[in-house]
Structures are given as structure tokens and as C-alpha cells.
Amino acid sequence: MSQLTISPSPHIHSKDSTTSLMRDVVIALLPAVICSFIFYGWREILVMGVSVASCVLLEWVITKYLLKKPSTIADLSAVVTGVLLGLNLPYTTPWWVVFIGAVVAIGVAKMTFGGIGQNIWNPALVGRVFLLVSFPTYMTTWKQPQGLFGLDAVSGPTPLGAIQEGLLSGASVQDLTAAYNYRDLLFANLGGSAGEVCALALLAGFVYLCIRKVIKPWITLSIFATVALTALIFWGVNPARFTGPVFNLLTGGLILGACFMATDYVTSPMSLWGGVIFGVGIGFLTMMIRYFGSYPEGVSFAILIMNSVVPLLNRWFHQKKFGRK
Amino acid sequence: MSKNTFSIGGVHPHDSKISRGCAIEQLPLAPTVYLQLSQHIGAPAKPIVAVGDKVKVGQPIAEPGGFVSAFIHSSVSGTVKSIAPRPDLAGIPQMCIEIAVEGDEWAPGIDLSDTLVTAIPEDNKAIVEKIRLAGVVGLGGATFPTHVKLSPPPGSKCEMIIINGCECEPYLTSDFRVLMEKGEQVVVGAAILSQVMGGVPCTIAIEVNKPEAIAHMEEVIGKLGYKGISVMPMKMRYPQGSEKQLIDAVMHRQVGSGALPISVGAVVQNVGTALAVYDAVQKNKPLVDNTLSVTGECFPRQANLLVRVGTPIKYIIDYLGGVPEDAVKVISGGPMMGKAIANLEASTLKGTSAILFLTAKQTLRAPESGCIRCGKCADACPMGLEPFLLQRLARANDMEALEQNAAQDCIECGCCLYSCPAHIPLLDIIRQAKGAVLGAIRARAAAAKAAAEAK
Ligand code: SF4
Ligand code: SF4
Numbered sequence: 001m002s003q004l005t006i007s008p009s010p011h012i013h014s015k016d017s018t019t020s021l022m023r024d025v026v027i028a029l030l031p032a033v034i035c036s037f038i039f040y041g042w043r044e045i046l047v048m049g050v051s052v053a054s055c056v057l058l059e060w061v062i063t064k065y066l067l068k069k070p071s072t073i074a075d076l077s078a079v080v081t082g083v084l085l086g087l088n089l090p091y092t093t094p095w096w097v098v099f100i101g102a103v104v105a106i107g108v109a110k111m112t113f114g115g116i117g118q119n120i121w122n123p124a125l126v127g128r129v130f131l132l133v134s135f136p137t138y139m140t141t142w143k144q145p146q147g148l149f150g151l152d153a154v155s156g157p158t159p160l161g162a163i164q165e166g167l168l169s170g171a172s173v174q175d176l177t178a179a180y181n182y183r184d185l186l187f188a189n190l191g192g193s194a195g196e197v198c199a200l201a202l203l204a205g206f207v208y209l210c211i212r213k214v215i216k217p218w219i220t221l222s223i224f225a226t227v228a229l230t231a232l233i234f235w236g237v238n239p240a241r242f243t244g245p246v247f248n249l250l251t252g253g254l255i256l257g258a259c260f261m262a263t264d265y266v267t268s269p270m271s272l273w274g275g276v277i278f279g280v281g282i283g284f285l286t287m288m289i290r291y292f293g294s295y296p297e298g299v300s301f302a303i304l305i306m307n308s309v310v311p312l313l314n315r316w317f318h319q320k321k322f323g324r325k
Numbered sequence: 326m327s328k329n330t331f332s333i334g335g336v337h338p339h340d341s342k343i344s345r346g347c348a349i350e351q352l353p354l355a356p357t358v359y360l361q362l363s364q365h366i367g368a369p370a371k372p373i374v375a376v377g378d379k380v381k382v383g384q385p386i387a388e389p390g391g392f393v394s395a396f397i398h399s400s401v402s403g404t405v406k407s408i409a410p411r412p413d414l415a416g417i418p419q420m421c422i423e424i425a426v427e428g429d430e431w432a433p434g435i436d437l438s439d440t441l442v443t444a445i446p447e448d449n450k451a452i453v454e455k456i457r458l459a460g461v462v463g464l465g466g467a468t469f470p471t472h473v474k475l476s477p478p479p480g481s482k483c484e485m486i487i488i489n490g491c492e493c494e495p496y497l498t499s500d501f502r503v504l505m506e507k508g509e510q511v512v513v514g515a516a517i518l519s520q521v522m523g524g525v526p527c528t529i530a531i532e533v534n535k536p537e538a539i540a541h542m543e544e545v546i547g548k549l550g551y552k553g554i555s556v557m558p559m560k561m562r563y564p565q566g567s568e569k570q571l572i573d574a575v576m577h578r579q580v581g582s583g584a585l586p587i588s589v590g591a592v593v594q595n596v597g598t599a600l601a602v603y604d605a606v607q608k609n610k611p612l613v614d615n616t617l618s619v620t621g622e623c624f625p626r627q628a629n630l631l632v633r634v635g636t637p638i639k640y641i642i643d644y645l646g647g648v649p650e651d652a653v654k655v656i657s658g659g660p661m662m663g664k665a666i667a668n669l670e671a672s673t674l675k676g677t678s679a680i681l682f683l684t685a686k687q688t689l690r691a692p693e694s695g696c697i698r699c700g701k702c703a704d705a706c707p708m709g710l711e712p713f714l715l716q717r718l719a720r721a722n723d724m725e726a727l728e729q730n731a732a733q734d735c736i737e738c739g740c741c742l743y744s745c746p747a748h749i750p751l752l753d754i755i756r757q758a759k760g761a762v763l764g765a766i767r768a769r770a771a772a773a774k775a776a777a778e779a780k
Contacts, residue, residue: 003653004653004655004665004666004669005653005654005665005688005689006415006665006667007654007665007690008752008753008756009660009661009662009663009664009665009737009739009752010660010661010662010742010743010752011654011656011660011661011663011665012660012661012683012687013690013742013743013748014336014338014743016701016744016746017691017746017748018694018697018746018747020746021697072694072695075694077697114695115695116694116695116697117695117696117697117698117747265697265698265699265700266697266698270698270699270703270711270713271700271703318711319333319703319709319710319711321582321708321709321731321734322569322573322579322708322709322734323569323579323580323581323582323734324581324709324731
């Protein structure tokens with residue numbers, strides 16, 4: 001010992017760091033990623049690879065050359081954004097479209113706000129929605145997937161897209177949903193972006209994050225509850241026009257959105273009640289967009305809309321302070 | 326598993342009680358001791374000896390400088406060498422009485438035998454006076470003069486004494502050792518406190534990571550047979566030993582902002598204080614020594630030592646083999662709230678509970694990164710504050726909002742900084758802001774008082 005270090009208390013720190021939390025999120029997403037690889041084959045690997053690589057590279061370039069600050073890529077948050085963006089895109093997306101998505105996610109939604117912690121909207125979702133609006137053809141058509149091990153997968157539009165089209169042509173929901181078997185929805189996909197492929201893999205990741213205390217379950221659970229309840233009411237009133245709760249829970253990236261996008265620290269409220277209101281808002285808006293909007297899948301929009309309300313929710317809902325009314 | 330714990334926040338650092346098996350040893354006398362005049366909360370004591378005076382162990386050498394202040398006794402016998410400023414743990418000069426040790430002669434009237442005296446004197450006033458004359462202060466950290474706590478302001482009523490045996494800070498084991506080795510004395514001390522406060526019930530709170538202590542204290546209470554004393558096993562959680570949190574955990578009452586525990590009917594005393602009360606009342610022995618742990622993974626010679634107040638830290642460390650090679654930080658107290666020692670020549674105080682060595686790997690802070698708004702700091706804050714918000718307001722210097730968001734309620738427990746994944750120095754920033762807010766509140770009160778008097 002040569003010199004004593006003097007610094008204020010506390011003198012020890014928990015093992016948590018931004019990097020360790022983000023690493024946990026990546027670990028939680030792995031089952032779904034692997035599932036999507038098996039399902040969609042090398043083209044999905046390419047989409048994921050391009051997405052993650054461009055997000056990390058862009059963050060590095062922007063911090064180093066534009067902001068001239070120490071690089072933040074070691075915190076792995078760009079990797080998380082990359083994986084989420086990848087999971088949100090169809091496996092058929094051309095690499096340059098993926099890259100544009102990454103530019104919007106990292107370059108616009110994250111770094112222009114000042115980097116990690118400063119952004120209002122979830123970067124991966126901003127990227128996805130931008131692509132959805134700009135390149136609708138790439139984003140909504142799904143071709144017959146060639147699984148990694150030659151697994152059979154189902155072709156056609158996404159379940160929600162198919163039903164919306166079917167309704168326009170006058171068919172009833174019962175006829176349309178009869179084609180889907182819920183076991184398929186839970187274990188394997190019926191067309192859709194990669195992240196929609198395996199509900200169970202996503203849910204396993206969510207449970208992992210809750211057990212590791214990375215996230216708290218309130219937001220996700222209130223989204224699920226609200227979606228189920230709203231769908232139950234509408235479907236109960238008119239089953240020919242509206243899809244039911246189980247169908248709505250299992251399709252359209254709801255699980256991916258509720259477990260991994262709505263729970264993003266930066267863009268969700270911190271307090272318990274703020275989180276519950278946030279979740280209820282997302283669930284309700286999702287269902288309204290699905291039932292009455294022009295996009296079949298409303299989760300992304302619903303989350304982005306509720307992201308905008310977070311600063312207000314954080315102002316209104318505070319922790320209960322010790323010994324104060 | 327016990328469910329008793331406080332209601333908001335808290336963290337679970339590894340308890341690292343590696344010195345728990347070390348029985349209390351008596352440290353040999355140092356050649357010189359330095360007794361700081363200000364080693365309690367309140368006004369510094371005033372010296373009543375002069376340079377050259379011969380003193381005995383337990384002889385008062387400084388008297389209280391006000392109501393909230395305490396006597397200081399010589400912890401050794403010898404000659405007063407100087408009364409002069411000397412750098413303290415942090416290197417800041419503090420008035421100290423320097424005494425060169427000669428022999429070990431105790432002042433008359435002090436009972437040094439091991440016999441347990443269980444009969445408690447009847448006159449409560451006399452008891453409190455004895456405690457005052459013995460210079461007893463709270464040994465749980467705040468070093469608040471004990472006789473002041475035992476004289477509640479008119480109109481307030483004590484309903485329960487809580488003896489704080491949580492020792493929730495990692496590494497510390499001195500209270501645990503005292504419970505195990507001097508449990509009888511602690512129980513008699515608790516009984517004295519309970520009698521003084523009007524025969525109120527007394528709860529000894531011990532965390533469940535010390536099952537031997539819980540069992541031992543239950544046995545001792547049964548054996549001694551005082552009424553109304555019980556042990557309450559507590560769930561392990563930091564900062565359970567903080568006064569407000571402990572009252573919440575034991576009595577389910579929350580002390581309001583800026584209020585004293587007595588406002589909810591509670592008086593909290595630490596295990597070491599209960600022992601000091603026993604010594605003062607039953608044995609006539611003033612507070613001249615206390616038990617402290619010397620510990621840390623990198624320190625081979627773990628120990629719990631009975632140390633005379635005013636012993637130089639360096640003397641203690643050298644006795645146990647010197648500062649270990651890989652220690653970068655020496656801390657007085659625990660790792661969560663203790664103070665880093667800048668000056669090893671400084672001496673122990675009445676309230677010194679441990680000397681802890683930490684390595685670079687254990688203690689060095691990672692560089693700060695951006696807040697990711699994870700809310701972990703707010704989840705951890707036992708006062709229900711929002712540290713991320715307070716640090717932002719503090720950096721913006723928004724005093725009004727800081728006060729509204731209760732920066733002044735911060736107990737400086739460090740849970741926020743401990744939890745923050747972005748390694749933001751939350752407490753460092755909040756501590757300063759708290760000081761400024763408290764200053765503003767005090768200035769306002771003073772101005773209001775002056776205005777009222779002017780009328
Ligand atoms: S140090 Fe203050 S702000 Fe931080 S957790 Fe403790 S009480 Fe809360
Ligand atoms: S713990 Fe740190 S990163 Fe998380 S909200 Fe608090 S200040 Fe921000």
C-alpha cells in the first residue's frame with residue numbers, strides 16, 4: 001500500500017452496471033433469436049447481423065466523430081437496439097433497408113437526443129415504424145420461409161394482416177381465425193416478423209428478466225391484461241367483427257412489444273402506478289389501432305404514443321416518501 | 326425466516342461478517358492517547374485539566390459545552406502533555422487532549438470486577454445523571470449524548486425502547502461479539518433504560534444472520550427475568566439499523582421529516598450504548614473504551630478489540646500486523662456509511678465501530694455514465710426519495726425543487742449510489758444539496774424568529 005484512497009461513502013457497489021443489465025436483456029432475447037434463426041434460416045441471420053452490426057457501428061461513429069465523446073458501445077445498449085430492430089423486421093428485408101432502420105434508430109431516435117438515457121422514444125421502434133411507413137411492401141409481405149433445418153413454416157401474410165384483408169372482403173372473423181391453431185401461435189409462427197415467431201421463447205426471456213430483477217413485471221402484465229380485457233369485451237359483443245383475446249395476445253408482436261420494448265428503462269415510467277397506466281394505455285391503444293386503424297398491428301404505434309406521455313407520468317406519480325403524507 | 330423489516334427501499338449487500346468468530350481481545354495500552362474534545366453530536370466539551378496534570382483512568386478531563394454535549398474522561402492514567410489541535414481521521418485539525426500513558430491506575434469508585442450487578446437503583450433521575458456524568462453517547466454512529474435522549478421534551482411520551490442490534494452494515498461484528506460475550510450486561514442496560522423511560526417495553530432487534538446472538542439473548546433474558554424485554558429477529562436488509570428505518574420495522578410507525586423518534590414514542594439505543602449504560606449505572610465506569618472490529622478480506626489478522634478511546638489508529642493496525650499490501654482504502658466504520666481515513670495518526674473516538682481495509686477491486690468506483698432511468702436508485706432509497714431526480718435538480722441548482730422533493734430527508738445511507746448501474750455519484754451530489762437545503766431551512770427559521778421578536 002502506498003497511498004490511501006479517500007472518497008465519500010458508500011465504499012462498495014452492487015454488481016449491477018449498465019453493461020450487465022444490457023447483457024441480461026441480450027441473454028433474455030437469445031431464445032427468441034435462436035428460434036427465429038431456426039425458423040427463417042440464413043436470411044434471418046443476415047437481417048439480425050446487419051441490424052446489430054450497423055447499430056453498434058453507427059453509435060461508435062456518432063460518438064467518436066460527431067459528438068467527440070467517449071464511446072458508449074461497451075454498455076451494450078446499441079446491441080440491444082440492434083437485436084430488437086432485427087426481431088421486428090421480416091426475414092426478407094433487404095440489408096440496405098435494415099441499415100436505414102438502424103440509422104433511424106441509433107442516429108435519429110437515440111443519438112440526436114443525447115445518447116443513452118436521453119431519448120424519449122424507443123429507438124428500435126422508431127426505426128421499425130419509419131421502415132413500416134417508408135417501405136410498406138418490404139415490411140408487410142412474407143414469403144415462404146426456408147427454415148435452417150428445412151422446417152416447414154407457414155406462408156402468407158401475418159395473421160392480423162390476413163384477417164384485416166379478409167374482413168374487408170366480407171368474411172367473418174370466425175371463418176378467418178379457424179385457419180389458426182393456437183398451439184401453432186404459441187410454439188411457432190404463422191408468418192410475421194422474426195420476433196413474433198416464438199411466443200414461448202419470448203416469454204421465457206421475460207421471466208428471466210423478472211427473476212434477475214432487471215425489469216419489473218407491472219408494465220408487461222398490465223398490457224396483457226388490458227389487451228385481453230378489451231378484446232374480450234369487443235369479441236363478446238360482436239364475435240363476427242372482432243378477434244378474441246387469445247388471438248390478440250399471441251399475434252402481431254404483442255409479446256415482443258410488451259416484454260421487451262415497453263419495458264425499456266429509458267422510455268417507460270419509473271413508478272409503479274405510472275407503469276401501470278403506461279401499460280393500460282399501450283394495451284388499449286393497441287386494440288383500438290388493430291380494430292379500427294389502418295395498420296393491422298398496433299403495438300409499435302401504441303408504445304411510441306405512450307412513450308411521449310412518460311415525462312408527464314414521471315411528473316405525476318412519485319414514490320411514497322418515508323414519514324410524509 | 327423473519328419478516329420484520331422497514332417498509333420502503335433498502336439493499337442487500339453481502340454481509341461479509343468475516344470477523345464474527347473472533348472473540349473480543351483487550352488491546353494493550355498505547356504509549357500516548359489523544360482524546361478529541363468533539364466526539365459527539367452537539368457542542369464540543371471544555372477541558373478541565375491543564376498541561377502537566379496527572380490523570381487516572383475514568384477521571385473527567387472535559388465537561389459538556391452545552392446541554393447537547395458530553396463529558397470526556399481520561400481513558401488512561403498518565404500525564405496531560407498538551408491540549409492542542411491535531412488532525413482527525415479526515416486530516417482536519419480538532420482540539421485534542423494528549424495524555425502520555427503511565428501505568429494503568431483507575432480513578433477511585435469504579436467497580437472493575439466481573440460480577441454482574443442486576444439490582445437496578447430506584448431513582449431514575451439519579452440514573453440519568455450517572456449516565457450523563459459517565460459521558461455515555463450513542464455508539465451506533467450518530468454519537469448523540471444518551472442522557473439527552475433519555476430526557477424527552479415535555480409533552481412527549483416514550484412507549485418503547487428499541488435496542489439496535491441489527492448491525493446491518495457489512496463487515497461489522499463488534500455489536501455481535503458484545504451480544505455474545507456481554508449479553509447479560511446488555512440486558513441489564515436495556516432494563517435500566519426501560520425503567521428510566523417509565524417501565525416501557527424494550528425490544529432488542531437482531532438481524533437473522535446472527536442466529537446465535539438471537540438464541541443467546543433470548544436465553545439471557547429468560548435467565549435474568551426482567552419484565553417487558555424481548556428479542557425481535559429482523560430480516561436482513563440494509564439500512565435496518567438506521568434509527569427511522571428500525572422504528573418503522575419494529576413499531577410500524579414512521580418518524581416525520583425533521584422530527585425526532587420520540588415524536589412517535591420511540592427511543593433507540595445501540596447495543597454498545599446499552600453496555601455503556603450498564604457500566605455507568607451499575608459499575609460507576611465512565612465510557613473510556615469500546616469494542617471495534619478490525620477486518621477486511623485482505624487483512625489476515627481479523628479481530629474484535631476492546632480499545633481505549635483516543636488510541637491512535639496506526640497503533641491498532643500495527644499491533645495486528647500493519648496495513649495489508651493490497652489495501653487501498655482504510656475506513657472508519659462500515660463500507661456503506663463509514664468514512665475513509667486520510668490520516669492513520671488520528672485516534673479512535675467513542676463511536677468508532679470498525680477499521681476496515683478494502684482492496685482496489687472492492688472499492689474503486691467505475692466511471693460515471695449516463696442515467697438510463699432504470700429507477701433502481703429510487704427503488705433502493707429507504708426514505709422514498711428519487712435520487713436520479715435530486716441529482717439532476719442539484720446539478721441545476723434548483724433549491725426550491727430540491728426542498729419540495731425532500732432532499733433534506735436523505736439519511737446518507739448510500740443505497741442509491743450502491744445500486745446505480747450507471748455509477749452516478751448520486752449521494753455525493755445529494756449530500757451537498759441536502760446541506761444547502763437544510764441551511765436554507767435554518768436560515769428561514771432564524772429569519773422568521775427574528776421577525777417575530779422584532780414585533
Ligand atoms: S443516500 Fe439519501 S437519497 Fe440515497 S438512498 Fe439513502 S436516503 Fe435515499
Ligand atoms: S439508478 Fe442510476 S441510472 Fe438508474 S435511474 Fe437512478 S440515477 Fe439513473
